[in-house]
Amino acid sequence: MSENIVEEHDFELDSLCCAAAEFDEKALQNLVLLMKDPAWRKALSKRKHFLECQSSLELVAESLGLERYVGAGNEFVSLALELGFDTPLFRECYASLAKQVFASYGNPAGLAEAIGFREPDCEISTIRLRLQMMGELKVGAFCYDAAFGLGKVSHIDGLANEIALQSDRKRSLRLRSFFDSQLMVKNASPLHNLLQRDKLDEKAEQPGYLAELQESLLAQPKQQQEAARKILLARFLSEEDYEALAAGRLSLEKGEPQDAEPEGQSGAPPRDLRRWDQSRNLDELLERLKDGAKAPSDDLNLANLRQIFRFAAVRIEQAETFANASAMLYKENLLGEHFAAFVQELGGAGLWSDEELFVEQTDKLALKLIPAWLAATQLAKGSQYLVDAAVKLPYRLWTHIEKLLAKNPEEKDLLAERVFADFAAGKVSAEHYFWLWKAPKSERRSEYLANSYLLFKTLHQDVKGNYLRSKRNLMKLLIDDEKFQRQIMNMGDPYAIRTLVRCVKHQPLLDKSERQSLLVKIVRHYPQAIGEVEEKSRSRKTIANITSLRSYAEAKAQLEELINVLMPENVAAIEQARSHGDLRENSEFKYAKERQAFLASQRAELEEKLQATKAIDFAEVKVENQVVPGCQVSLKYASGRLETFKLLGLFDSKPEDNIIAYDSPLGKTLVGASLNDELQLPSGDNAVVCEIKALPQELLQWLNNSAS
Structure with a gap:
């Protein structure tokens, strides 16, 4: 859409809005027609234009009031919602x-609350x-829940604001929970008709049917799609049939999709689809296992x-389903003696090949599974794989792995050896510390718990999810637990005490308060x-606020540009927006005022910095055997690196x-x-000061370059 057309529509919109706001019914009807115009709608993709139109249309919304809408008024509000105009007035x-x-x-107030009209954080697309x-909601309507599968609305209690659903079992949801958890099937839609018919017909062979x-x-x-x-x-x-449908090449035989023949069973009799081992995919298998499946007495269809x-094994998107199905087969002992060989054949599954994916999916599984x-994983990949993955899992899952390893005397110490090896390498997490803290007393345990540098380095790590809980709990141990504090200090070892104090x-x-509290507790434990x-502190005196001549000059130039260029430009922009006098000045004026506040804040910050800081020539700094601002210092790490x-x-x-x-x-x-x-550096590394000398001449020249 060209700029000329946009301007024409803007002019037309302003004229129509002015007339419609004065209760001109014909103008309101023409405005509705404009809002349906594809070219006008396309132009709304530009954010600035969208906001300008929204500002103009608000005048019309205000004139319509909040009473009963009829005719063009009803259509206007419906179109505004469809287009996504979102202001407090539009929401009302x-x-x-x-x-x-x-x-x-029966409960209008409950309905409004469930939809979220007055919640600023609720997006307009969610409200729509x-x-x-709500328009599709009626008894008998189909809906889908990711956790419970397909269901039907069996009862609507408007007064109580509750919806009763029937799927594998009866459930009752508050209306808001219903909106947030269910996907509704549109009435009289192709999917609704299919579910009513409960059978695919020849339409499934037509291109575009899946869409x-x-x-x-x-x-x-x-x-x-999902x-x-x-x-x-x-x-x-x-x-296989689903992939054929997605590719537009599904072939039906006698009104049913053709079943792919299982491996090695060409010419086999038709499947008994009521048996769990005859399931057509893992999703279907899971549904049948949840219904309490039992192992067939004979002719188990392993193929x-x-x-x-x-x-499913090679499809990452089915990793969660793969894990759930494997766990349920093991838990219910449905394959008996065949299970070990069964999962070993699947050892190359994407879920087991990608350790990060394995950790993610394992953390998401229901606790009962x-x-x-983990037992299925041990059979498929071996105990060493389980141990290597264990140290990346949340600590709450480690005990399950220890129980599995304990069944074999030769493997019972595998996890302990891996944890100690990680501590020796300095690559640990809060989960490692919890295991070590609860482990039996030993010389190695005492040695690693007394490494305060490693503890503080671990607590500096960025983590999320269940790992964040472990980090918080470890911090709580450090701050509040007397036994843990004594163990960190190796029960009074002078070096361990000194190390902890320096870290704190x-x-x-x-x-500040945590630091002071912990230092007091350290002295209380060991006077x-x-x-x-x-x-x-090593520092002999407080260092004044200083900076180089170059940085001071740059900050001063930035302030002068702010005062002499940017702020006058902003004042002019405010006056220009105020003088427009049309319906679009609001957004421009608001932006200009926001920038005015930002520039004022920047000016105050720069003035404060410049007033409190002194510019010096670092060439005049006398460098001896102590580190001072204006010197070059070389460090030698424990590894030998300089x-x-x-x-x-x-x-x-x-x-x-x-x-x-110097203040970093x-x-x-x-x-x-x-x-x-x-x-002891903030990174947790130890280093020795091996050289202190004056700054290089070329750096000093660069620092003084803009002094003139």
Whole structure:
């Protein structure tokens, strides 16, 4: 759509909005026609234009009020919702329209709350979807739940705001929970007709049929695709048939999809689809196993089970289904003596080949299936694989693995040896620490628990999910648990005490109150620690706020540009927006005012920094045997590696060139250090100061370059 057409439509929109706001019914009808115009709708993809139109249309919404909408007024509000206009006023209009459309619903206030009209965090697309679901809601309507599968609405209690569902069992949901958990099948849609018929017909052979089934669900496209797939696999198709349907080449025989013949059973009799071992895919198998399947007394169809498991094994998107099905087969002992050989054939499955995927899916499994799944994994991949994966799992799952290993005397110590090896290599997590803390007392246990540097390094790690809980609990042990604190100090060992005190005082892990509290507890446990706790900092005096001449000049130039260029431009922009006098000035004026506040904040920050900081020539700094701002310091790590840092002022940090500010965590550690001092760095590494000297001449010239 060209800019000229956009401008024409903008002019037309403004004119129509002005007239419609003055209760001109003809203008309102023409406005509705414009809102249906494909070209006008396409232009709304530009965010700025969308906001301008929204601002104009709000005038019309305000004139319509919140009473009963009729004719063009009703259509206007419905179109505004469809197009996604979202302001508090529009939301009130949508709530009023919903009250009118669903007047027979027994609890209007409950309905409005369930839809979320007045929740700022609820997106307008979610509100629109919930209203569409409400329009389809009736007794007998089909719906799909990712956890419970396909179901039907059996009762609607408007007064109580509850929906009763019938799937594998009866359930009752609050209306809001129903909206959030269910995908509804549109009434009289292709999928609705298929479910009513409970049988595929010749339409399934037509191109595009799968897309029609997917679009029959009220959901986002990705959810539509996955839900349609699950429904079809559970009731109508095998995996092979589904792929054929997706490719548009499904062939039906006597009104039913052709079943793929199991391996080695060409010419076999038709499957008894009521038997779990005759399932056409893993989704169907899981549904039947949940119904309490029992092992067939004879002729177990292992060939069919191998086929459907192999099909899922190479598909990452079916990893969760694969894990659940494997665990349930083991838990119910449905394959008996055949199980070990069965899973060993599947050892190359994507879920077991990708360790990160294995850890992710194992963490997601229901707790009751965890022991069976880990046992199946041990049979498929061996104990060493299980141990290697165990140390990456949340600690709550480690006990299950220890129980499995304990069954074989030769393997019972595998996990312990792996954990100790990780501690020796310094590559541990909070999960490792919990295992070590609860492990039997030993010399190695005491040695690794007394490594405060490694403990603090571990607590610095970024983690999420269940691992975050372990990290928080480990921090709680450090702060509050007397036995743990004593063990970290190796029951009073002077070196262990000194190490912990240094970590507490110098590592940026704890806040001020936590640091003070822990130091007090250390002295209470071991009074001899008082000397370490009260040791004065190496720094001889407080360092004034200083920076290089170059950085000071750059900050000053930035302030001058702000005052002399950017702020006057902003004032002009505000005046221009105010003088427009048309319906679009609001968005421009709001943006200009927001920028005014941002520029004012920047100016105050720069002025404060410049006023509190002194620019110096680092060439005048006298460098001797102690680290000071304006020197170059070389460190030698325990590994033998050398690294050199240039220590400068507040605004001079350039980490990629090892140029650091003296107030940075590393800078604070270095300032005041003397030659041959051993330091514990914020990274957790130990290093010795092996050289302190003046800054290179070329760096000093660069720092003074913009002084003139």
